[in-house]
Each structure stands twice: as C-alpha cells, then as structure tokens.
Amino acid sequence: MPEILTEKTLPESKALFIRRWGEMSSYWGINRTMAEIHALLYVSTEPVCTDDVMALLQVSRGNASMNLRSLVDWGLIERSHVRGDRKEYFAARTSVWEMFETIIRQRKRREVEPIVETIQRCREMAAKEMNLAKGAKAVDAKACLHRLDDMAKFIQVLGTTMDLLLKVGPKGMDRITGLMMKIAG
Amino acid sequence: MPEILTEKTLPESKALFIRRWGEMSSYWGINRTMAEIHALLYVSTEPVCTDDVMALLQVSRGNASMNLRSLVDWGLIERSHVRGDRKEYFAARTSVWEMFETIIRQRKRREVEPIVETIQRCREMAAKEMNLAKGAKAVDAKACLHRLDDMAKFIQVLGTTMDLLLKVGPKGMDRITGLMMKIAG
DNA sequence: CGGAACTTTCAATAGTCTCTGAAAGAAGAA
DNA sequence: TTCTTCTTTCAGAGACTATTGAAAGTTCCG
Structure with missing residues (x-):
C-alpha cells in the first residue's frame, strides 16, 4: 500500500x-x-x-x-x-458549547452592557432637551430620542437573547432552531 | 427659565x-x-x-x-x-432591524462560510488518514476528526440560525424571544 | 469647450498593535 | 542556600493600519 x-x-x-x-x-x-x-x-x-x-x-x-x-x-x-x-x-477546552458560552458572556459584558448604559444616558439628555427646548431644537431632540430608543430596544433584545441562550443550554438551542424552522415555514 | x-x-x-x-x-x-x-x-x-x-x-x-x-x-x-x-x-438607514440584517448577512458570508468550507476539507484529510494509517496515528486522526466534527456541527447550527433569523424577520424574533422565556422558565 | 464645484485616489506620514529576546522572577531539586 | 529549569515581563524593533492633503478625476453649467 x-x-x-x-x-x-x-x-x-x-x-x-x-x-x-x-x-x-x-x-x-x-x-x-x-x-x-x-x-x-x-x-x-x-x-x-x-x-x-x-x-x-x-x-x-x-x-x-x-x-x-x-x-x-x-x-x-x-x-x-x-x-x-x-x-x-x-x-x-473541547466542549464547543462551553467555548461558545464563555465567548457570549464576555461579549455581553464588553459590548452590550456599556452601550446600553451609554444610550440610557444619551436618552436622558435628549429627553431633557425635548422638554425644555422650543421649536426646531425640540423637534430634533424628539427625533433623536426616538432613534436612540429604537437602538436601545434592539440592543436590549440582543442582551436578553444572550442571557436566555446561556440559560437554555445546547439542548434548548436545538429546540429553538426547530421552532424557528416552523416559524420560517 | x-x-x-x-x-x-x-x-x-x-x-x-x-x-x-x-x-x-x-x-x-x-x-x-x-x-x-x-x-x-x-x-x-x-x-x-x-x-x-x-x-x-x-x-x-x-x-x-x-x-x-x-x-x-x-x-x-x-x-x-x-x-x-x-x-x-x-x-x-434608520431601521435597526435592517442594519442588523445587513450585518448578519455579511458576517455569515465572511466568517461562517469560509470556516465551514475549511473544516470540511480538514475533515476529509483526517478521515483519509484514519482509514489508511495504523496504530497511534490512526487513533490521533480519529480524535482529531471527532473534534473537527464537533466544531463543524456547531458552526453549521450558527449558520442555520442566521439564515432563519433573516427569514423570520423582526416579528418572528419577538416570538422567539417569547418562546425562549418559556423554555428558560 | 472652459471653468467651478465637488469627489476620489494615493503616496507619504503618523499612529497603533504585535512580536522579539534578553533579563528578571519563581519554584523545585540537591 | 545555590543551581537548574521553566515562566513572565517589558522596552524596543518591526509590521500593519489609518490618516492626511494635494493632485487627479468627475460632473454640471453656461
């Protein structure tokens, strides 16, 4: 041979x-x-x-x-x-799921949390301006606030999803994939 | 004032x-x-x-x-x-969901697909060695193949999840978050 | 066309991140 | 303790990435 x-x-x-x-x-x-x-x-x-x-x-x-x-x-x-x-x-570590878990946890802490915190502060400032300012400034503040809210909401959902993924574990992940297939048809 | x-x-x-x-x-x-x-x-x-x-x-x-x-x-x-x-x-673009969609699509193409392709090739080489080699080498090949399989499977699931997320859209995403909450208790 | 207004390109420069290798540190053995 | 073996650190060198600014390119208008 x-x-x-x-x-x-x-x-x-x-x-x-x-x-x-x-x-x-x-x-x-x-x-x-x-x-x-x-x-x-x-x-x-x-x-x-x-x-x-x-x-x-x-x-x-x-x-x-x-x-x-x-x-x-x-x-x-x-x-x-x-x-x-x-x-x-x-x-x-050979467990791929554990690797994933570790990475998710880090990314949430380093990326999601600081942004949520920052947007929260930005939001408050914009809201204050919206209430106190008049005319065009107030309108702009309102629009800005709305965009910040959209972003904040989305990032919150991301964070929640990460937490839930960690909670449900690999088995749960299979179930979720299955459910998605149904939703997607 | x-x-x-x-x-x-x-x-x-x-x-x-x-x-x-x-x-x-x-x-x-x-x-x-x-x-x-x-x-x-x-x-x-x-x-x-x-x-x-x-x-x-x-x-x-x-x-x-x-x-x-x-x-x-x-x-x-x-x-x-x-x-x-x-x-x-x-x-x-102000639609946060569209932004997310765009990014998911890019990341899948740039990160998921090349890795899947590479692992596939690595897998084939390892499988070949496993079948042709003898003794310790065959054992090592088998172990390596197993790890590559684990990784490949995981990354495939990631890719599928991305596809499904794109398919179900923002509405579906809300539903999934809801379902996860149930699973997680 | 000719010129004004604006955009893109790219070679040179500045800045950032990574790596090296030698020196210092730590911990077991005698 | 002192020697040996192994690990960590870090200043300087090197590699890579981002930025500038001026020149070239494009488009529109009269």
Missing part, C-alpha cells in the same frame, strides 16, 4: 485548520497568534507546552507565553500537567 | 453616543472613524455632507470620503440629495 499518500495528511489537515482560524482572528477582535494557538490546542490530542507552541507556530517565547495566558484568562484553554515533567502544559 | 441648562444638552448627547460607538469599533472589526461616521449619521435628522463630517469629527477629506463610501458599500448608510445643492449628502 502506498503509505506515502497519507504520510503527512493529518499534520496538513491541522495546519490548514490553524491557518484558517488565524485568518478569522481579525473579525473576532483578537490577535492572530492567539487564534492560532487556540486552534493548535483544539486539534491536539496531547497537552502542548510553550516550546511546542514556539516550534510549531514559529513564534517567540514571550509571544507564546502572553497569548497562552490570555487564552487561560478567557477560559478557552486550561493549564494541564504531565506526570514527571515540570513544564506547564496546556489543553483546549 | 434657565435656558443655559439645556443649551448644549442635545449636542452633548450625540457626542457621547458617537464616542461610545467609536470605542466599540475595535470589537466590531472596523475602524474607529467609520463607526463614528455611522453614529453621527444615525443621530442626525438632516442629511449630512462630507464637509459636515470633516468639521464635526475633525478628520480629513480623504478619510471622510473613504469611510463614507465603505458605509455605503456595507449598506449601512445611503446617498441622499438636497434640492438645489450639488453636494452629496448621506443619511443612515
């Missing part, structure tokens, strides 16, 4: 996945190395140490160390230990 | 909103000016021209021009015209 055909297939598969995950990093607002490390750990069965990351992704020790730490902080990977070895090893 | 109290309230409200929207830009993966311009148009009742953007946000003509064009390309703002004025004016 031509063993050569499959000689490097798995490493290539992993490399491809890592590359694509890294390319997506800019859309997710994180840096490329962090995404690549995460992908590397995700497709690694065995725990991986800092030197492995350095060798496989061709990055410096400092870079590897910093990004591994960030990933631990985000809760996307975990420190792991290998018996008889003092080095620190790392392994990805 | 102390008119002074409300003298600048509305402009301040708008400025605050613009600032916060700009701060969020890094999370959205777009540049700050683009987000600020969008926010400015969103809270502007009257159409706004390039010179207004330059003056209000303190940016150069080129910068204003480029980012206005990007926003038009994204479908988040529209060209508008003022009778008797040759200048181009711009106005934000």
